[in-house]
Amino acid sequence: MPEKLPVIRLAHITKRYGGVVALRDVEFSVLLGEVHGLVGENGSGKSTLVKIATGVVQPEEGEIFIEGQKISRLTPYLAFKRGIHVVHQDLSLFPNLSVAENIFAHEYIERNRSFVVWQDMERRALEVLGRLGVELDPREIVGRLSFADQQLVAICRAIASSAKLIILDEPTSSLTFREVQRLFGFIRELKAQGIAFVFISHRLDEVLEISDVVTVLRDGVNIGTFPKGELTKARLSFLMTGREITTESLVADLPEAREILRVERLTRRGEYADVSFTLHQGEILGLIGPRGSGRTEVALTIFGLRPPDSGKIFLEGKEVVFRSNRDAIRHGIGYVPENRLLQGLVLDQPVADNITVTILGELVSRFGFLHPSRKIAVAERAIRDFGIKAPAADAPVRSLSGGNQQKVVLSRWILTAPKILILDTPTHGVDVAAKESIYEMALGLARERGISILFISDEEHEVLKVCHRILVMREGRIVREYRPSEVTEEALRQEIVG
Amino acid sequence: MLGRVARSTEVYLVGVLLVLSVVLFLLNPKFATLENIFDVLRNNSFLGIVALGELVVLISGGIDVSFTAIATVAQYVMGVLITRYAVESVFLAFLIPIPIGIALGAFNAFLVNRTRVHPVIITISNLNVFYGLLMVISKGKWIYGFPAPFRDFARLKVLTLVSEKGVDYGLSIFTVVWFLIAVVTWLILQYLPIGRKVYALGGNSEAARRAGFDIFRIQLFVYCYIGFLSGLAGFVHAELNQMIQPNAIVGRELDVLAAAILGGASVFGGAGSPLGVVLGVLFIAFVKNGLILMKASAYWHQVIMGFIIVLAATLSAYQQNLERKRRKGV
Numbered sequence: 001m002p003e004k005l006p007v008i009r010l011a012h013i014t015k016r017y018g019g020v021v022a023l024r025d026v027e028f029s030v031l032l033g034e035v036h037g038l039v040g041e042n043g044s045g046k047s048t049l050v051k052i053a054t055g056v057v058q059p060e061e062g063e064i065f066i067e068g069q070k071i072s073r074l075t076p077y078l079a080f081k082r083g084i085h086v087v088h089q090d091l092s093l094f095p096n097l098s099v100a101e102n103i104f105a106h107e108y109i110e111r112n113r114s115f116v117v118w119q120d121m122e123r124r125a126l127e128v129l130g131r132l133g134v135e136l137d138p139r140e141i142v143g144r145l146s147f148a149d150q151q152l153v154a155i156c157r158a159i160a161s162s163a164k165l166i167i168l169d170e171p172t173s174s175l176t177f178r179e180v181q182r183l184f185g186f187i188r189e190l191k192a193q194g195i196a197f198v199f200i201s202h203r204l205d206e207v208l209e210i211s212d213v214v215t216v217l218r219d220g221v222n223i224g225t226f227p228k229g230e231l232t233k234a235r236l237s238f239l240m241t242g243r244e245i246t247t248e249s250l251v252a253d254l255p256e257a258r259e260i261l262r263v264e265r266l267t268r269r270g271e272y273a274d275v276s277f278t279l280h281q282g283e284i285l286g287l288i289g290p291r292g293s294g295r296t297e298v299a300l301t302i303f304g305l306r307p308p309d310s311g312k313i314f315l316e317g318k319e320v321v322f323r324s325n326r327d328a329i330r331h332g333i334g335y336v337p338e339n340r341l342l343q344g345l346v347l348d349q350p351v352a353d354n355i356t357v358t359i360l361g362e363l364v365s366r367f368g369f370l371h372p373s374r375k376i377a378v379a380e381r382a383i384r385d386f387g388i389k390a391p392a393a394d395a396p397v398r399s400l401s402g403g404n405q406q407k408v409v410l411s412r413w414i415l416t417a418p419k420i421l422i423l424d425t426p427t428h429g430v431d432v433a434a435k436e437s438i439y440e441m442a443l444g445l446a447r448e449r450g451i452s453i454l455f456i457s458d459e460e461h462e463v464l465k466v467c468h469r470i471l472v473m474r475e476g477r478i479v480r481e482y483r484p485s486e487v488t489e490e491a492l493r494q495e496i497v498g
Numbered sequence: 499m500l501g502r503v504a505r506s507t508e509v510y511l512v513g514v515l516l517v518l519s520v521v522l523f524l525l526n527p528k529f530a531t532l533e534n535i536f537d538v539l540r541n542n543s544f545l546g547i548v549a550l551g552e553l554v555v556l557i558s559g560g561i562d563v564s565f566t567a568i569a570t571v572a573q574y575v576m577g578v579l580i581t582r583y584a585v586e587s588v589f590l591a592f593l594i595p596i597p598i599g600i601a602l603g604a605f606n607a608f609l610v611n612r613t614r615v616h617p618v619i620i621t622i623s624n625l626n627v628f629y630g631l632l633m634v635i636s637k638g639k640w641i642y643g644f645p646a647p648f649r650d651f652a653r654l655k656v657l658t659l660v661s662e663k664g665v666d667y668g669l670s671i672f673t674v675v676w677f678l679i680a681v682v683t684w685l686i687l688q689y690l691p692i693g694r695k696v697y698a699l700g701g702n703s704e705a706a707r708r709a710g711f712d713i714f715r716i717q718l719f720v721y722c723y724i725g726f727l728s729g730l731a732g733f734v735h736a737e738l739n740q741m742i743q744p745n746a747i748v749g750r751e752l753d754v755l756a757a758a759i760l761g762g763a764s765v766f767g768g769a770g771s772p773l774g775v776v777l778g779v780l781f782i783a784f785v786k787n788g789l790i791l792m793k794a795s796a797y798w799h800q801v802i803m804g805f806i807i808v809l810a811a812t813l814s815a816y817q818q819n820l821e822r823k824r825r826k827g828v
Contacts (some may be wrong), residue, residue: 077710092708096701096768097694105698105709108691115689 003069007033007165007196008084009051013062017047022048023059026222028215030165032374035187035197037211037228039204040086041240041431042401044198046219050167054086055079058447065162065207077159087171087375091154095143102155103144115147121371128156131188131193134158148179152186155289159190167198173429177289177497202431203459204233216240239314241432250443251482254468257281259317261420262453263302266311272476279420282446284453289473289496295456296338298473299422302454303335304328317485334413338424338456345397351408352379352393371490382411403434410441414451421445422454427462439466460492474498507762507817511777515784522788529791532659533667540670542783544569544738545750547676547731550683550756551724553775555617556758557687558765560698564606564621564661565728566748567628573634573732574597577641577742580648586740588651595729601726602628607718639693641742641761650674652737672734677776679727684772692719700767752754752807783804 002207009029023045030036040046051057064071066082093102095161102420105369125138134152136145138373142153151171153483158166158244172180183196187197187210213452216223216239223239227464242469257280266275270292279285300306302313304322315318322328325335345354356363356375379393388407390400397405406426413421423442427435445451445468457463463470464484472480472495480495487495508561522529548565572595580591608623610617613691664796687693699716707713736742761778763770785806789799 080710089707090704092702092705094698094701094705094768097697101694105694108698109710110697112689116691267661 006065006404007067009057009065009068010049010053011063011065013014013052013064014443015045015052015057015059018478021220023052025218025221026062026217028222028225030198031197032164033191033194034213035199035211038198038200038203038209038213039207039214040217041433043219044217044240045395046217047169047330048220049217050086050169050198050200053167055081070250080161084161084167085158085161085165086167086169087151087158089170089173093142093154093157093350097137097142099129099136099142099145100138101140103128103138103160105157106161120187124160125156128160130161132156134186146179146381147174148176148182151175151183154372155186155190159313161197163195164359165196165198167200167323169200170202170245170429171199172201172203174291176292178290180206189456196330202429204236208233209352210234213219217288218242226460228292236308237425239433248465250439250465251284251446253482254280257283260315261302261454262314262317264312264314266298266301266308266313268297268301268306268308271306272357272473274480276476277471277481279452280449280452281351281419282453283469284442284446284455284467285474286467286470287454287456288458288460288463288470288492290458295471295473295475296424299424299454299456302328302420303333303422329416332417332419333422334416334418335421336409336426338426338428345405345409347398348396350394351383351388351390351397351400352376354397354408355379355382355412355415357495358416382415386411386414387437401434403437404440406434407441408428410438414445414449418451420452424456425458426455427457427459427474435462458498461490464492465487472496502564506699507778508771509591509724511781512762512773515777515781518781518784518788522784522791525788526791529788534787534791535663536667536669536673536781538787539673539676541738542779543670543676544731544735544747545753545757545783546779547679547727547734548724549754549761549775549779550679550772551727551731552754552758553761553763553770553772554683554687554696555720556763556765557700557767557770558696559703560610560617560717560720561755561765562603562606562621562721563618564625564628564723564750565724565754566604567625567632568602568725568728569595569732569735570744571628571632572596573742573747574636574641574732574734574744577644577736578621580644581641584645584761586645586647588647591648592730592733595728595732596726599725599727599729599732600722601725601762603722603728604718604760606725607620607714608722610721611714611717623791625748625751629744632744636744638744640707640744642740644736644740648737649740663707672738675730675734679730680772680776692716696720700764700769702768726757733825753782753803756807756810759814760806762814765811766815 001114006029013026024123026049028044028049037407038046038049052059054077055076058073061086064074066084071078094105097105103125104121122138129136132152134156136149136152136455138289142150145153155166171183175183191197199207207300208228208231211228213225213227215225216236246478259278260281261279264276267273275298278386285299287295299307299309304327320331352375356378358371362379363371365371368454377392382388383390385391388411389404397408400408426438430438442453442455446453455463455467467484468483470482470492471478472482472492476497482492521531528534548569550563551565557580575598576591576594578593579585580675606621613620654671656671656674658668661667687696692788695711695716696708696719698703699711699713735747739746757778758770758775760781761770761774761776763775785802786799789802
């Protein structure tokens with residue numbers, strides 16, 4: 001095999017923000033036609049590294065080489081011209097424009113004085129789509145495509161401006177299992193055509209599946225770049241966190257406990273069918289399945305938001321019918337939504353306000369005014385009890401890390417003293433250490449407060465670790481029930497894919 | 499290429515317009531005479547022209563409510579100059595309000611870009627600044643008695659017919675100007691990079707920034723474009739009325755916004771087409787004309803207009819909801 005040339009080489013890069021060192025003497029290079037995994041916890045320096053590679057920020061020390069040529073000052077425009085592209089998590093597409101126009105939008109800058117020739121643009125879009133073997137109508141409006149297809153449009157856009165390196169930032173976090181496999185197919189295809197990728201993800205399985213080599217960052221330092229063959233998932237976790245993360249089950253068998261929730265033959269057309277299960281006091285029940293399997297829809301029905309077409313819900317043996325989520329909350333059901341940032345928190349408001357928003361009614365004095373001191377007291381207790389790392393109760397939630405923001409959402413529900421807590425993919429997009437603390441929190445709630453938890457997830461190792469029982473959902477139905485001791489991670493994955 | 503949403507809005511509007519016309523015809527056969535239609539088209543050319551400017555601003559994700567003040571200031575300056583210096587050339591008169599409109603539009607764009615305050619706030623403030631200053635300086639005085647060529651120009655028709663009673667009527671030059679501007683606006687939006695960038699900015703401003711578009715230049719273009727059309731419309735308005743009152747135009751912002759939204763422009767940006775906006779203006783014009791023919795009181799006009807705006811906004815929100823649901827279902 002001939003010697004491969006690095007598309008980009010970052011040498012001895014150091015970057016500080018204020019007094020904080022984001023990157024320290026980091027060496028990073030990506031070879032032509034290589035898929036390079038980049039992993040690290042939040043705050044490990046991944047995004048700073050990407051920003052330096054694309055000219056968005058300048059390093060204090062170190063050198064940047066693109067295709068062997070030293071670049072004295074890399075700007076975003078220069079990076080773009082030299083073929084370094086990023087596909088951001090939000091894709092940065094224009095939802096109101098066509099596929100073809102999104103692919104060639106960058107040309108509007110350079111061809112400012114000419115007319116737009118639609119036929120020409122559509123023909124060239126077909127060529128680019130054809131290179132990937134993607135069947136999309138170049139005239140389709142991008143906002144009408146699925147997220148997975150939109151992502152392909154973003155990748156095509158990079159290819160159309162002759163990308164040599166495409167940096168994919170958390171590309172799989174919103175994809176179903178099949179869509180991830182399809183994306184990997186395209187990555188392999190483009191890799192064969194000589195395009196290099198940097199693949200950034202929290203999902204270590206996927207990193208190991210697609211990457212040729214993996215670079216691990218921890219606290220701004222490059223821990224090392226390893227060929228895939230030398231790595232396992234456990235080893236990767238260890239390298240990222242510096243501590244051993246166990247994959248063994250954290251829960252003890254649940255003694256006979258009384259039934260809290262029972263659903264019987266719950267059906268909602270087009271979403272799920274014939275769903276029956278029970279949840280006991282202090283139990284953590286895992287509900288695992290790919291996106292679109294109906295898991296979130298079932299949870300929302302139990303939370304009173306999507307009335308079932310048929311079937312019954314029993315709370316502590318008594319049948320209940322919820323007209324709204326207010327009914328559900330009154331009956332002691334709490335729901336922590338999947339996207340904490342979008343649905344849960346007011347980021348610019350103080351931690352204390354965000355924690356106490358669910359129990360404002362209890363903090364009001366006889367005359368209907370809010371007791372600020374009582375609010376702070378309650379919030380401070382919650383911060384202590386749940387181990388939220390916040391500078392102060394009146395600091396804005398924005399200033400907290402992702403994992404701690406998630407804890408704020410959790411704590412506000414716990415303050416309502418729920419009997420049942422539904423956690424919808426609570427560890428989505430948070431790093432390994434934050435995941436661990438969320439597991440501990442869930443376990444503590446079940447064990448010490450006797451709260452029953454419905455734990456929705458799409459990660460096999462996680463349900464094996466924290467749940468007493470696991471329900472597997474696929475295409476709107478519950479297809480299997482396991483105890484963690486009965487099944488391996490691999491077997492569980494097979495069951496989910498079907 | 500304007501998107502199926504926009505296209506379906508237009509088809510839908512044509513249908514509504516046809517139904518409305520039939521209803522108005524049945525209520526009063528006079529409605530469907532060519533004479534009446536030409537009259538409506540002439541009288542609404544002011545509204546039609548500024549609505550096209552508003553469309554471009556709305557597509558970019560902005561909004562301008564100061565255009566009525568811009569049109570007023572532009573036409574007032576023109577009025578003062580042509581009466582004081584007895585300007586005989588209509589073409590020269592026509593050239594006065596346009597640079598004024600563009601300059602005031604540029605001022606809007608500058609403030610919107612630099613302060614990052616929502617354009618609704620900026621342009622409401624500027625509406626009051628422009629209009630207030632004009633009132634202070636002019637003391638609200640009316641201008642009339644324009645030079646003869648300026649008066650004659652208002653009667654210019656592209657097509658002249660004679661009614662049974664022997665009265666001349668026809669397609670006014672101002673209607674032609676309105677439709678011409680609709681076509682030009684369409685060409686700009688559809689075939690010039692700047693037009694496509696306007697759509698892109700309205701669709702996703704962050705993506706536009708990341709793609710390296712010069713955001714200020716796009717904003718400058720859209721606010722100057724509506725400023726230009728406001729100046730031009732100020733000229734048309736002065737011609738139609740043969741009189742300039744400082745308080746004649748201000749207060750009609752809602753009609754224009756209603757026409758644009760009715761025509762498929764989104765207040766969230768990224769959507770809308772000139773054809774839709776022309777149809778939206780026609781819809782509002784027909785309704786008003788119908789009310790006049792039925793001799794309904796002016797207060798009913800307000801009630802009906804308010805109702806139409808609520809209906810249009812609700813329909814467009816409903817459509818967007820459907821769209822979102824459809825997308826989730828994929």
